[in-house]
Amino acid sequence: MNNDNKKWYSLNLKKSPKVDSCGCGNNPGSCSGEKTKDGYDQVMNVSMGRRAAFKKITAGFLIGAGAVSSSCSVVSGDENKEKSGIEWEEYFKGNYKLMTDKEKEETVNRLTRSYELRTGEKINMTSKDAEKDVLFGYAFNISKCQGYMDCVNACVEENNQDRATEMQYIRIHEMEDGKGFNFEESDDNYYHEVPAEGHFYMGTQCFHCDNPPCVEVCPVQATWKEKDGIVVIDYDWCVGCRYCMAACPYDGRRFNWKTPEVPEQEVNKKQHYLGNRLRKKGVMEKCTFCIQRSREGQNPACVEACPTGARTFGNLLDPKSNIRWILENKKVFRLKEDLGTEPKFWYYMD
Numbered sequence: 001m002n003n004d005n006k007k008w009y010s011l012n013l014k015k016s017p018k019v020d021s022c023g024c025g026n027n028p029g030s031c032s033g034e035k036t037k038d039g040y041d042q043v044m045n046v047s048m049g050r051r052a053a054f055k056k057i058t059a060g061f062l063i064g065a066g067a068v069s070s071s072c073s074v075v076s077g078d079e080n081k082e083k084s085g086i087e088w089e090e091y092f093k094g095n096y097k098l099m100t101d102k103e104k105e106e107t108v109n110r111l112t113r114s115y116e117l118r119t120g121e122k123i124n125m126t127s128k129d130a131e132k133d134v135l136f137g138y139a140f141n142i143s144k145c146q147g148y149m150d151c152v153n154a155c156v157e158e159n160n161q162d163r164a165t166e167m168q169y170i171r172i173h174e175m176e177d178g179k180g181f182n183f184e185e186s187d188d189n190y191y192h193e194v195p196a197e198g199h200f201y202m203g204t205q206c207f208h209c210d211n212p213p214c215v216e217v218c219p220v221q222a223t224w225k226e227k228d229g230i231v232v233i234d235y236d237w238c239v240g241c242r243y244c245m246a247a248c249p250y251d252g253r254r255f256n257w258k259t260p261e262v263p264e265q266e267v268n269k270k271q272h273y274l275g276n277r278l279r280k281k282g283v284m285e286k287c288t289f290c291i292q293r294s295r296e297g298q299n300p301a302c303v304e305a306c307p308t309g310a311r312t313f314g315n316l317l318d319p320k321s322n323i324r325w326i327l328e329n330k331k332v333f334r335l336k337e338d339l340g341t342e343p344k345f346w347y348y349m350d
Contacts, residue, residue, distance in 0.1 A: 086114045096127075096234040096273065097224055108273055115278075123269040125277060128295050130228035136289050136344065137229070137316040139326045140203055143350040144310035147172055147194035147201040154305035158290055159276040160268050162260035169254065169287040170205045170302060181335075203311075205302075206231065206252035206287040207335070207343030214244035214253065223284070229316075229344055230289050232274040240282040249336050250343070253286045289313070316344070 093099075093107055104127040112125050152170045161167045173186035177198050186202075195201065208231050215223055215231065222237040223244055245253045259281040271277040272292035279285060290300035294313070298304075303311045314323035326332065332346040 083114065083117055086110050086117075090114075090236065093236070095221055095237050097221060104273070111273070111277065119264060121264065121267075121269070123267075123271055125271045125273060126292065127273045130226050130230070131295065133315075133317050134228045135316045136208070136294060137314065137323050137327075138208075138289070138345045139312040139323050139330075139332065140345070140347050141310045141312070141350065142200060142202055142347055144308045145172070145201040145203060145306075146308055146310075147174055147190070147196070147199075148307055150305040150307055151203065151302035151311065154301040155287070155290075157266065158268055158293070158301035159288075160260065160262050160271075160278055161285070162256060162258070163263070163266075164261040165256070165258065167254055167256065167260070167285070169252075169285070170203060171251075173202045173204065174199050175202060202347070204250060204252070204335075205345075206248075207250050207341075207345035208287075208289060210342035210344060211340055213247040213249065213339075213341060217243040217247045219243065226274075228295070230291055230294070231286075232288060232291065233284055233286065234274070235277070235279050235283045235285075238283040240284070242284065244284055249339055249341065253284050255284055256281060 090107065090110055094103065096104065096107075099107070108125050108127050112123055115121065115123050149172055152168055152172060155161070155170050156163075156168060159169065161169065171188045173183060173188045174190050174194075174196065175182060175186045177200060179185065181202065190196070208225075208229055210225075210229065212223075212225055212231050215225060219241060220237055220239055222239070223231065223233045225231050240255065242255055245255055256279060260279050262278065267278070268276060270292055272288075272295070275288045275291035290298075290302075293300060299313050303313045312322050312326055314321035316323060316327075318324060326348060327346060330348040332348040334343050334346055336343075
């Protein structure tokens with residue numbers, strides 16, 4: 001790679017040295033020796049105003065009271081008792097980020113069983129962790145995108161997004177030639193034949209920043225960056241404050257105002273706990289680089305669906321990967337680099 005191209009490629013791909021941690025959730029070296037808090041302790045000790053805390057605690061007790069009542073009732077069926085028990089255990093489980101492997105397995109088993117009890121159908125949910133020596137990155141070829149939106153449709157179907165509100169993690173912006181990257185005047189809701197003469201197309205989504213501002217503002221640690229660079233959300237821990245939505249400079253996050261509606265026959269039953277599992281009302285959602293696919297060695301659904309090959313995904317730590325070739329041989333750029341967010345999403349042109 002020559003010096004002319006190096007300036008376009010500033011992400012430090014060196015692996016961080018391994019540090020020991022006791023799993024208490026504190027930074028290495030700052031452990032107080034205290035036992036990791038369980039779900040009950042974490043819920044009750046969340047820092048918030050008195051009114052919000054009262055509402056949250058009251059809601060918890062109501063759920064608990066209902067669950068205990070149902071599980072102890074002599075007239076409740078076995079399935080109702082099991083459902084109530086699952087609801088109780090799920091409500092008071094801890095933050096996924098702080099769970100042990102055993103606790104992660106248990107919550108996945110509860111969720112799959114809950115879905116089966118509700119629908120009579122089975123789902124395949126995983127909590128697979130990041131692979132060693134993997135850091136995911138994405139490149140978008142503006143020259144090739146023709147605005148077809150196959151990527152958007154594939155993303156909706158793959159990630160069980162709400163059909164009623166037409167939620168979309170990906171946006172394709174139609175921009176007029178000669179005006180540069182003008183997002184304020186771009187159209188991402190066009191309904192005409194594409195590509196339109198005198199226009200070009202540019203896609204945006206979550207950029208999985210190496211220094212994500214959304215993570216910094218979350219008051220309950222419901223969102224964080226995984227070892228492979230994917231920024232994830234624990235939907236059960238999210239309180240819907242939308243601070244992360246306000247902090248994201250790329251409009252990469254979505255808030256669901258209602259329980260997502262997905263017809264049973266359209267539910268993608270291959271799910272990841274931190275990815276495309278069915279969400280509840282009032283939480284944040286976003287692109288996860290299709291974590292249920294990428295951690296199995298597959299491309300995200302949008303990459304597979306793109307008919308023009310405008311999208312490239314891969315491991316930034318693999319010098320032989322296609323994404324590394326693009327970064328080292330094309331003049332790439334990232335949006336709002338001056339903010340220091342270090343997005344792992346690059347644009348380039350042929």
